[in-house]
Amino acid sequence: MTKLHSSNLARMAGNVDEQTIEKLRDSYRASSWVRYVVRPLLMTSLVVALMVAMIAVIRTVSLDDRWALLIPLFFIIALEAIYTTNWIKHPDRLRLDRSTYRAAEIFLWVIIVRLITWVIFDGGLFGIDQISYYLANPLAFFLNGPFLVALLLVMVCWRLANILGDIFIGLEVSEFEIQFYSLPLALRKARSDDQPILTGRRLLVHLFTKFWLWGGLLIVLAVGLSTLEIRSLDVFQNPLAISRLGLQPGLLIMLLLYFGIGFYLLSEAKLLEMNARWLLNDITTDEQVKKVWQRTSLLILLVVGVVAAFLPIGPDLAIGRILTALLYAVFFIINIIIFLLSIPLFLILSLFTGQPVEETAPIPPLNPQILEEAPPPEASSLIETAAMVMSSAFWTIFIVIAVMALLFFIRERKSLQQVKSAGEIGQRFWIWLIEFWNSLWQRVGHITIQLPTMRREVDDDAEPKESKQRRWRFFRLGALAPREQIRYFYLSTVRRAAERGVKRESADTPLEFAEDLKQGWPEVENEVEDLTEAFLKARYSDQPITREDVPEVKETWKDVRRQLKKRSQPDDNDVEE
């Protein structure tokens, strides 16, 4: 790749003493250890601390501890984003299409996040049934609650890391500046066209300060919220009834880490700003300044931290008491105002009724019986085939884009030799992809030819096992949530009942339809009752339904299905006869 900057730097190269440049690098830039290891790790920790606070809130609300498993992912994403920002801003990458590169990076992260959320939230390792289901329903693969939330968090984490990376890269003295300011003053004046554009470093320091302060506020708020115990929806009706949990040690560490690292990075940002100022103004720096700067910052933080630890904490503090008094005063005034406003209102109302005003009757809960549950759509083979073609096309395009993104992402970061091998791998993959596509088309053609036969087989309820296995399953029952599984059992029964003549009218409630079923199939009366009851609980109740509740309902459903099969087989025989 032709390097754009090389022309500018090359013009200076003849006049620049390499030793002078090296000296300037040593004087005005942080060491490689700090730039490539310490600082990225600190920035990553800062971002991760923020994300941990967000996760803590989500855990408190959802009562699901699995969210904590995402924290290592945040760490990796933040670190990767900072290193990529660092890499992408290097003068050698001036000609790189940064937007496309970033898009490829995001795309890869989306895939990784989906796979990780699959493992964490969808019951562990991938099952064949689940893969088959997602292959047939690509949208279902992405329209998944935990995945979308995790993706949102990941994007926030990635963006924050990028912002931090950008700030600190902007603050660091660039190679252009080193090269230019190593020239003698007269030569600099002569080559004023090559002068690097001035970076508003003071603004960047302010930007970081703002970032850190707002982040600090957010983390404190999140940590504070995470100490609230939210066990049910009742707490929202009566916030004062919220009980308190203690501050978790992990969050405590994160809080400390966030503010400690923030102060340290603030000091680092100031040092970078000063370094650039000194370079641009030809101010020779003392070697000691750089060495002492961070040490002194740490010492100040340590001393202040230790002193603060011995100070009184909590509402006993004078300021706490003042705030308490203020808050009570505010509440008191509000109460008085409301009371004074309500007296004339009640008096007016009592004039109309002649009776004291009663409390408003509570709104009756919604009757679940009048809510209608639509039966699942019937899957015909034609629709299935079209869906399969569509999903195949989708996944093909998706895989192609993913591979392209991966190759683009890796190619730019590899040396030429490595790029060649990556290219070979890509070529092989491309050939495989074409073969896969061809076989897919052949299969589609085969299905189209066999479609009439297949339709007959589908119509036949007593289809052989082999053909059943060949049918596409659109989802894996076990992957569904317990509530969804129970709904599926019921709705499946409703569909089968409709196929056997007991159709559910659109105005029928589940209980009314259960009566119809009992009349039609008296031998499964109890099972129908149980199934309907389980469905009502799953559909309209906010009571938790665990995985332990499912097997019982499943057995009931299987009994109903078995009975219906037994009942239908003699009829079929009659027809054949």
Added chain:
Amino acid sequence: MGLIGLIILLLILAFLLGVDFIYYIVYVCIGVYAFSRWAVPRTLRQVTISREFNDHAFLGESVTVDLVWTNSSRLPLPWVEFGESIPPALRSGDQMQRAMYLGSRQERRFTYQIQAGRRGYYRLGPLRLASGDLFGLVDSRKGYLEANYLTVYPRIISLTKLGLPSRLPFGTIASRQRLFEDPARPMGTRLYQSGDSQRHINWKVSAHAESLLVKRFEPAISLETAILLNLYSGDYERRDWRFHTEWAIITAASLAAHLVNQRQPVGLITNGIDPMQFGGEPLFSQDSGRLLRREEEEDSPANVMPPAIPSRNGRAHLMKILEQLARIESGETVPFTQWGANACYHLSWGVTILVITAKGDEETCQTLHRLVRAGYNPILLAVEPDYNFGYVRERARLLGFTAFHVTEGSGLDLWRQSRHRAVL
């Protein structure tokens, strides 16, 4: 929102959310902020800076300037940047701009060299400094060390290099009148006569001879010498007037040094401009760093011309003369023909006046003749090249004074060698 805003919001959150640990964070924030705000100004107040150097230098000398920083505080200054303003005409290396760490109770010394390459009065400094906290929470504090001044004397060369004889009768002249007896040269005693000064009675000898005897002195006296330096730019050739006025100043300085070395009293009278005569803040050139005269005040020449330096001897007096010669500039003041005779009225009778001017034209010679008639002993020193200086010398002889041609420049050496004897 600054750190203060964050602290307030954190306090409110700590109270509303009831998380005690937030108070700890608040304390840390307050602590860091308070320390940043308090420590730097306090430490800066206990930092002293001094500039150590020799404030007088001869042309061509290298002067060492030491900047001494002393931090008498227990707290260190993590960073302090400073820049010393050095006159460009004196720079002999990199600029003195540094960013440094100043530890507690530490003294640091920064040395730089300046080269006295041109006579003048220069300002060293001021030194501007800035310091601040490590977190950027408070604005940088700025300060400065006031400037000091350096005088670079004009070049001093020997009389032979000036083209003058080394045994010129400057100052000491023979007197035919016994009115002028030199008490430093006793030559015997005589009987006391009425009217003799009692101070001249030799008491010991009178006691021995039993009659009053007074001391006798040689009939000679060491007279004063005054250098009359004409720096009116209109009297010089327009093309090279800067060069020749500079040469005139070098000549004056060399003569003064020579006379002081001979233990002769010497004074200086000039119609040049001394920028130090102006009131208010001195003005220095941005390009060279030299003291500048203010153009707006040149309308009244009397205000800008330095007062005459009376004749004295000794090294201290020579330094005084050289200091003035270091600062002096030529300008449109008063022409020599109008100024020369008047400037010498205050001098005693018989004083030797070394008149350094551009040329020995008729008006100049007439002015010097008036000085001869007033009882002085003028000597003309013309500094501009003149191929017909023989006529000048002849005219001067006829008018009762001596004329010398003092020129400088390698182009004139040949001419000087061939005419040297004739001119002198």
